[in-house]
Amino acid sequence: xxxxxxxxxxxxxxxGQQVTLSCSPISxxxxxxxxxxxxxxxxxxxxxxxxxxxxxxxxFPGRFSGRQFSNSRSEMNxxxxxxxxxxLYLCASSLAGGEAFFGQGTRLTVV
Amino acid sequence: xxQVKQSPQSLIVQKGGISIINCAYENTAFDYFPWYxxxxxxxxxxxxxxRPDVSEKKEGRFTISFNKSxxxxxxxxxxxxxxxxxxxFCAASGMDETSGSRLTFGEGTQLTVNP
Numbered sequence: 001x002x003x004x005x006x007x008x009x010x011x012x013x014x015x016g017q018q019v020t021l022s023c024s025p026i027s028x029x030x031x032x033x034x035x036x037x038x039x040x041x042x043x044x045x046x047x048x049x050x051x052x053x054x055x056x057x058x059x060f061p062g063r064f065s066g067r068q069f070s071n072s073r074s075e076m077n078x079x080x081x082x083x084x085x086x087x088l089y090l091c092a093s094s095l096a097g098g099e100a101f102f103g104q105g106t107r108l109t110v111v
Numbered sequence: 112x113x114q115v116k117q118s119p120q121s122l123i124v125q126k127g128g129i130s131i132i133n134c135a136y137e138n139t140a141f142d143y144f145p146w147y148x149x150x151x152x153x154x155x156x157x158x159x160x161x162r163p164d165v166s167e168k169k170e171g172r173f174t175i176s177f178n179k180s181x182x183x184x185x186x187x188x189x190x191x192x193x194x195x196x197x198x199x200f201c202a203a204s205g206m207d208e209t210s211g212s213r214l215t216f217g218e219g220t221q222l223t224v225n226p
Contacts (some may be wrong), residue, residue: 004154031212043155043200044217056213090154097204097212098143102154 002027004093004103012109016036018079021106025072025093032074034066037088045099046089049074050096068107078108115203117217126226130188132220134201137182141203142148145214146175146186149198158199159186198222 005024007041013019025032033056034046045058066076072093078085086109092100116135124130134144142163147155161168161175161184168185175189188195201217 006154028150033214035214041204042218043214044211045121045215048212050212058213092212092214094212099145099157099160100212101157102147104152104154 004091004101006089006091006103006106008106009104010107012111013048013081015081015083015110017081018077019081019108021089021108022089023074023076023093023103023107025074025091026101028073029093029095029101030072031094031096031100032068033092033094034076035092035102036060036089037089037105038086042095043090046076067099075100081110081111113182115201117201117220119220120218121221121223123223123225124191126191128224130184130191130206130222130224131194132199132201132222133183133185134202134217135181135183136215138203138205138215139182139213140205144175144177144184145202145206147200147202147216148202149219155200166201168180180191188222191222193224193226196222196224202204 007022031050033048048056052068063079067090068074090105092102094100145160146158148158149155159173172189177184199220204214204215
């Protein structure tokens with residue numbers, strides 16, 4: 001059974017640009033959550049999508065957005081990038097809640 | 112309150128020793144408590160999890176102890192091995208419709224097991 005796949009693994013962007021990250025959950029999983037991991041703030045919840053609907057949202061500015069497609073694949077978008085957005089972005093999938101399995105993450109560097 | 116407090120921040124143990132990491136939470140609506148292990152350059156991997164209806168769960172060398180009245184839970188790694196050297200995160204979530212799959216993480220513990 002394939003795990004959670006995140007693409008790309010690494011990204012370098014310039015301040016002011018936007019970026020889109022992709023996550024393919026484990027087959028059959030309908031919930032996809034996104035987290036930001038930084039050395040200073042640790043792992044912070046961004047948002048969760050379940051059956052194409054945002055079910056929960058963390059305390060991040062509106063520049064951070066996401067969506068989920070009918071096949072459960074999810075994308076997150078960050079607009080007007082800031083240096084502080086440099087982080088490891090992690091996607092986690094679960095059936096409907098409970099056990100969550102993480103992908104390897106996308107390392108975003110904003111220069 | 113949504114915080115989960117984790118200690119210690121770093122831990123060094125000798126091979127064969129017991130590693131103990133502690134977490135405390137405030138939100139009584141939390142009812143699912145997983146532990147994750149993360150190696151450098153990798154995503155967190157689910158290690159073991161517990162629900163409040165049991166006080167202890169053991170899987171191999173890993174044991175979670177749960178104290179509902181104190182709102183605390185801990186991870187014990189028996190016979191610690193150098194390969195266990197990683198960062199460990201505790202987490203908590205509720206199972207109501209509002210919480211969904213939202214995990215609130217502790218700050219992490221950097222475990223080093225010396226050979």
